[in-house]
Amino acid sequence: MPTVSNRGEIMPASPIRRLVPLANKAAARGLKVYRLNIGQPDLPTPPQAFEALRNIDRKVLEYSPSEGLRSLRMKLCEYYHRFNIDVNIDDIIVTSGGSEAVLFAFMACLDPGDEIIVPEPAYANYMAFAISAGAKIVTIPSSIDNGFALPPVEEFEKLITPRTKGILICNPNNPTGYLYSMKEMLQIRDLVMKYDLFLFSDEVYREFCYTGAPYISAFHLPDIEQQVVLIDSVSKRYNECGIRIGALITKNEQLRRNVMKFCQARLSPPLIGQIVAEASIDASPEYMLSTYTEYVERRNFLIDGINRIPGCYSPIPMGAFYTVARLPVDDADRFCEWCLNEFEYEGQTIFMAPASGFYTTPGNGRDQVRMAYVLCKEDLARALDVLAHALTAYPGYTLRDTLAQTAKND
Amino acid sequence: MPTVSNRGEIMPASPIRRLVPLANKAAARGLKVYRLNIGQPDLPTPPQAFEALRNIDRKVLEYSPSEGLRSLRMKLCEYYHRFNIDVNIDDIIVTSGGSEAVLFAFMACLDPGDEIIVPEPAYANYMAFAISAGAKIVTIPSSIDNGFALPPVEEFEKLITPRTKGILICNPNNPTGYLYSMKEMLQIRDLVMKYDLFLFSDEVYREFCYTGAPYISAFHLPDIEQQVVLIDSVSKRYNECGIRIGALITKNEQLRRNVMKFCQARLSPPLIGQIVAEASIDASPEYMLSTYTEYVERRNFLIDGINRIPGCYSPIPMGAFYTVARLPVDDADRFCEWCLNEFEYEGQTIFMAPASGFYTTPGNGRDQVRMAYVLCKEDLARALDVLAHALTAYPGYTLRDTLAQTAKND
Numbered sequence A, B: 001m002p003t004v005s006n007r008g009e010i011m012p013a014s015p016i017r018r019l020v021p022l023a024n025k026a027a028a029r030g031l032k033v034y035r036l037n038i039g040q041p042d043l044p045t046p047p048q049a050f051e052a053l054r055n056i057d058r059k060v061l062e063y064s065p066s067e068g069l070r071s072l073r074m075k076l077c078e079y080y081h082r083f084n085i086d087v088n089i090d091d092i093i094v095t096s097g098g099s100e101a102v103l104f105a106f107m108a109c110l111d112p113g114d115e116i117i118v119p120e121p122a123y124a125n126y127m128a129f130a131i132s133a134g135a136k137i138v139t140i141p142s143s144i145d146n147g148f149a150l151p152p153v154e155e156f157e158k159l160i161t162p163r164t165k166g167i168l169i170c171n172p173n174n175p176t177g178y179l180y181s182m183k184e185m186l187q188i189r190d191l192v193m194k195y196d197l198f199l200f201s202d203e204v205y206r207e208f209c210y211t212g213a214p215y216i217s218a219f220h221l222p223d224i225e226q227q228v229v230l231i232d233s234v235s236k237r238y239n240e241c242g243i244r245i246g247a248l249i250t251k252n253e254q255l256r257r258n259v260m261k262f263c264q265a266r267l268s269p270p271l272i273g274q275i276v277a278e279a280s281i282d283a284s285p286e287y288m289l290s291t292y293t294e295y296v297e298r299r300n301f302l303i304d305g306i307n308r309i310p311g312c313y314s315p316i317p318m319g320a321f322y323t324v325a326r327l328p329v330d331d332a333d334r335f336c337e338w339c340l341n342e343f344e345y346e347g348q349t350i351f352m353a354p355a356s357g358f359y360t361t362p363g364n365g366r367d368q369v370r371m372a373y374v375l376c377k378e379d380l381a382r383a384l385d386v387l388a389h390a391l392t393a394y395p396g397y398t399l400r401d402t403l404a405q406t407a408k409n410d
Helices: A005-009 A020-028 A047-054 A070-082 A097-109 A125-132 A153-159 A182-195 A252-267 A270-280 A285-308 A334-340 A379-395 A399-410 B005-012 B021-027 B048-056 B068-084 B097-109 B123-131 B154-161 B184-195 B254-265 B270-278 B285-308 B334-339 B375-393 B396-410
Strands: A032-035 A092-095 A113-118 A136-141 A164-170 A198-202 A228-233 A248-251 A322-326 A348-352 A368-372 B032-035 B092-095 B115-120 B137-140 B164-170 B198-202 B228-233 B244-249 B322-326 B348-351 B367-370
Touching: A005 A125, A005 B097, A005 B254, A005 B334, A020 A032, A020 A334, A020 A348, A020 B244, A032 A379, A032 B137, A047 A182, A047 A270, A047 B048, A070 A092, A070 A270, A092 A252, A097 A125, A097 A198, A097 A252, A097 B005, A113 B164, A125 A136, A125 B254, A153 A182, A164 A182, A164 A228, A164 B032, A182 A198, A252 B005, A252 B123, A285 A379, A334 A348, A334 A368, A334 A379, B005 B123, B021 B032, B021 B348, B032 B375, B048 B270, B068 B092, B068 B270, B092 B097, B092 B123, B092 B254, B097 B123, B097 B198, B097 B228, B097 B244, B097 B254, B123 B137, B137 B154, B154 B184, B164 B184, B184 B198, B184 B270, B285 B322, B285 B375, B334 B348, B334 B375, B348 B375, B375 B396
Parallel strands: A032 A348, A113 A136, A113 A164, A164 A198, A198 A228, B032 B348, B115 B137, B115 B164, B164 B198, B198 B228
Antiparallel strands: A092 A248, A228 A248, A322 A368, B092 B244, B228 B244, B322 B367
């Protein structure tokens, strides 16, 4: 039998989706499974999206241009201008989700052996796309104890080698919910300038910033616009993850030419998704606000709830709709699997993403999970209740030892 | 400025899409451009597809499973069974078009430096996906003079090295329209067995076989089912290229696990496209027949027309809806550009894909073009007329020299 690729063998299975078969089995056993593992919001897609679908009046569902429909790119321009992101239609290349934008950015910028520096925990699939491109992600740990703030500049500088081609940030951050301050963004900008790097900036959660602190786009930073590669997606902001429409935005013409070769090879992004995305940009301010308000409430509710469970800790995320929380368990991978395989509480269980998959430094995040607050408050309440019961029932519950130890010492 | 990747630099621009900006400029000058460059049929998408679109009754356009909707995969199974392709639902992974299926097949099977053998001329984007995976496409020339039949087995064997991991065929063939005979398919099978290779078989044109000769799927071949990777797409058979739905089909479990990692990284194939594809499989026999009949007529008309133009030659394609024709020109790349940039006949011009982009052997196909018979007969008639006029007006028309030479010799 011919062997499969080593590339595929070394690629980690998605920490977000790896346990899906176990969750499906739990559901098949009749359990209600609270799915906090994935950023799949339960909120409605805007009515404009469905109206556009119903009004499709074509005879042929044909290829679109490889760079995306012109009308969508124009609409996206207007959208970015609202955020003071000064891009024009030629800077925007429409992709099959933000995922393809990351893949093409890596393919067009990085050769095998090239390195990019990414603060960890980081969105797990960056790793998969880097492996696809033969590139190396070099992670720099951020810590739950200071809310996953940007690591000191000196730590970045220690990691820079002749093969370093870029820095990748996700802002607001998935999985941590951290929002980089102007000071931090300027530090990144200085690094990018000093070492002549690309700045890959994944900003798909820009609509979801909760603390009043400003959202700083990579395109807001002075004098590096030729080095910025913005990754975007309509998935999260309009609750339409399934249409697979994202964008890669760059003012670097040479890079764009390079990216376009990969775009032409796959012919075109999804036509119907583009029509839906274009319509969604017209979602009403009321729609956007109600989505936003809902996340604010869920965030407050979930984080408060986590921090009330003995031994659990979550920083308060400033943006996006995830948090990385520390749990009193020996091994969050085992705990998450155990919740799906062996536990139930009143016919329910909980599905979380083990945080280890968001770190590359071995051992980091071992007692952490990522939770997405994509369920309604009632479900979050039940999920928290299930979590509290699961922890105390779990054989690797570490607080039991501590309590026992304390009792023994008393 | 950081440099872009060498990978992207060495990637050839798509011969199908590279000249699109020139065609758009010609259209902007007011010319009618007959676009024979791309496999974008003008035929209607089935009514079932549009009905499914109108009937989408969801609140959220959410992610689908990474391997695709179960209901679509079931429907695809039934479809393949009609062609005596014995696959089950677990063998099928839905992709964003056949393009993604090729990319993931290469990513999951090939490491940098690995080689696959492909008869040329070949679909140009295979090259792009191979470069993405760092793999090497080794081409084996087939000749227009024997209708692009499979090169002799000995020619394949000469190219096999320790790095050879597979053979890739497209059957019926894009760009040549060749349909491999059972004898040829068994020769390929023997090679695959003998050298322990993968057989990547792109069969997206199976509905379009015109000569009564049977379509042989790679899955019809005995004893190699674990080595077969079938590439498929609904784009061409239901005239819905824009929905971006394809499939990668393999019975090799280890390979499937590997492919699934790439699938999970990009989260999911397009949801709406999957709904449309599923409905399209219910297209009526009348619909399928009318599409088929239309291609039969166009094929006869186009090939006959080409062969009537002095110095032009096209074999008769047995399947798909392309042909590679030889033209009396010094350089088909220059000729195709010239048609768009400098020529017009009665306010019209023609857009063809230079065949050089479908060859990797330098010089091969230099006087050849790929034409797709995706326009109605009236347009094909005009396009042929434009072509005939373009040739005699073109500075690099080789028949002029021949005629002049003949006149001089007389």
